[in-house]
Amino acid sequence: MTDPRLSELAHLLPELKISTDPGDLEHHGRDWTRRWTPEPLAIAWPSSIEEVQGVVRWANAQGVAVVPSGGRTGLSGGAVAANGELVLSLDRMNRVLGFDPIDRTLTVQPGIALEAVHNAARERGLLYPVDFAARGSCQIGGNIATNAGGIRVIRYGNTRQWIAGLKVVTGTGDVLDLNRGLVKNASGYDLRHLVIGSEGTLGIVVEATLSLTSPPPPSQVMLLAVPAMDALMKVFAEARHRLRLEAFEFFTDRALHHVLAHGAQRPFDETHPFYVVTEFDAADERAEADALAFFEFCLGEGWVVDGAISSSEGQAAALWRLREGITESLAPHKPYKNDVSVRISAVPAFMAEMQDLLSAEYPHFDVVWFGHIGDGNLHINVLKPADLDNAVFVGQCEHVTSMLVETLARHGGSISAEHGIGLVKKPWLGSVRSEVEIALMRGIKAVWDPNGIMNPGKLL
């Protein structure tokens, strides 16, 4: 640690754990994206709010940029440090600080893993309902910084809805204690909601008070084979009307093809264009009868041509595997991926138009669609043809992105549903936010972080 700036930091905060070990720099200098070469100045692991403040004040004085770092499971490069930044890792601030059974709130440090939050809630007979695949390694601070969504948004909303209080260290090193767990608090701008989803560009989440809820009743899972997209939307509307939905996911025949090739068990004899996996409350016989009536109605209308329903937890898990195994089954094909959203009602027209563009321009591409119909969130994956040169494929995928951006704009959609903007999507921010909005965001950032040290280059 010969850099005089780091010597100064170690002098100011003698208890602060700091590393310039090359392995640490590489490991903590990036997220799940692999596009940038990590090159941070150092990694720091504060263990208290005061140490976080100390680091930020030092960074302001020394003109060093700070990259807040959680589980680094992001897919948009929001936690990449490739330009001599100090990575501020929250790994050591990972404890449960408190629980209140009347408020039904759990107060945690930002470095706690999402799964540990789930467990802490469950141990207290309650539920923290935001859930997605990275639960084991992602941290709640990162969930808040990206307003993480996942598979239960149709029932429970995004992370935003579960944040009752937030402590934040701003870009000037001040600590804010926002909302303090209140349910009703009409006392000026809700800065809590400004921080949620700000990707570490305004400040660092150093403590969160999470709202918990009652666990849902027992549920059932249904798999449906659907002949067409317009039928799928009708099935969705009918399901939402008749059942109490926990999830409503779809995937295409191409997705099923890859999951089956990866070892899953074929659910139906025939193949079908679309499949739905839906989970819903099934507390009693009446609810189960409702589910059956829903299925038979859809069958009668011709919206559904085959189906399976879980009658045990094992069967439920097997049906879910068909949807949850998709990403893993595609990984060997090094797919181009994107995570986008449109209004729910715009899904069929957007998908059809995008599919037509792709078929016309790249008929040899294997395009796999899946996602959360119930919140208009689609994941598109384009697989590299085995015989295509990687560099050529990457170039073609850039063109796919342009087509996607333009098609989304025509349908009022967003280039990022739940992964954030980070570095990856920054070139296209202007397709979803107006110039005036971006100017307002820059203005707000300048108020919170006048020296521009908080995660610079990300998002804005």
Place this chain on the structure above:
Amino acid sequence: MTDPRLSELAHLLPELKISTDPGDLEHHGRDWTRRWTPEPLAIAWPSSIEEVQGVVRWANAQGVAVVPSGGRTGLSGGAVAANGELVLSLDRMNRVLGFDPIDRTLTVQPGIALEAVHNAARERGLLYPVDFAARGSCQIGGNIATNAGGIRVIRYGNTRQWIAGLKVVTGTGDVLDLNRGLVKNASGYDLRHLVIGSEGTLGIVVEATLSLTSPPPPSQVMLLAVPAMDALMKVFAEARHRLRLEAFEFFTDRALHHVLAHGAQRPFDETHPFYVVTEFDAADERAEADALAFFEFCLGEGWVVDGAISSSEGQAAALWRLREGITESLAPHKPYKNDVSVRISAVPAFMAEMQDLLSAEYPHFDVVWFGHIGDGNLHINVLKPADLDNAVFVGQCEHVTSMLVETLARHGGSISAEHGIGLVKKPWLGSVRSEVEIALMRGIKAVWDPNGIMNPGKLL
């Protein structure tokens, strides 16, 4: 209209309805507060987003302040124009613009009354769930500007949760089209949430896309007599655990006294310190059995000493009247009122401490408490003793406010649960928001409204 600034406005926007009639100035220059003398420059009724933009641009050029004006049912002076401002009334922009059954969204102009939104949703088989007493005259734009709450927050949250899209004219006259009805959209700072609750100080809501939901199943209403505050909190926790609550309201014996004096029917022979009115789903016999089991359990524990349950809509309305009639029954006593919140778990200690302070200092005051226990929102009313001079009473009430502010601060509460800050609570903003938070709010306002023309003097 001899003011040259108004002549210029009429010249720029020939279709704009403008009035300087003294009756209009007085009527539209204030809200439900009666503390300030209305003295606006004029009232303008734009009929389009373009006209709103034109007014704001004119205001910037002329240095005239603009007070956005909805149903003017506010209790914090947020819509008062007492300093030569132009009142921008949204009364003419009151139409439903669109409905999408798949997205379950209703797009409306800002001047539509909350009750008209309820009706529009109901006609489409759906529910807009935010509800409170001013529904007939308050406007959705004002609801958004104050993040209005009400009696169903325990089930449905505040207004914030139901805003899927927002068009806003900023302090510079630019129009923002925020979020556009998307469920998932992780593309930078969520400016929509910054506008919600900003009390017209950042811009003017000119269109809103509201999320709707399924109507709840049939419900029942239960009235409970409760011997003590700690028992009341246990009853609440038990009810939340066993029933699917729509509302959980409480009031004191003093509140019941005034409602009965105002003509309501006595529910129980004995009097009791506290009463609860709770409404919950009762879709079938099983749910009704659950409710009975809950009641008997509370009775067995001694947390409840008497009770009544509705078996018809008329009975439900009669039980609700005991809670909803309180405000009207107190009005003749010209009460000092305040609307405050603490965390739910802090309610008993806060109320006890405040009641002790009041009893010690003002033993002759009739203090009436009621409110929404389920969201920590308490309404305190102090009645003027008949023989006390009004000016003396007002002076003593200022001291009550000081005691309230200090007690709230000790318990981490807020001086405004759902009424906003406006002019009335501005002196105490610093008790609930830190200096750094207020500085950030001012900085954000300067970005959105560089000339300070948007509702100046309110909130900040």
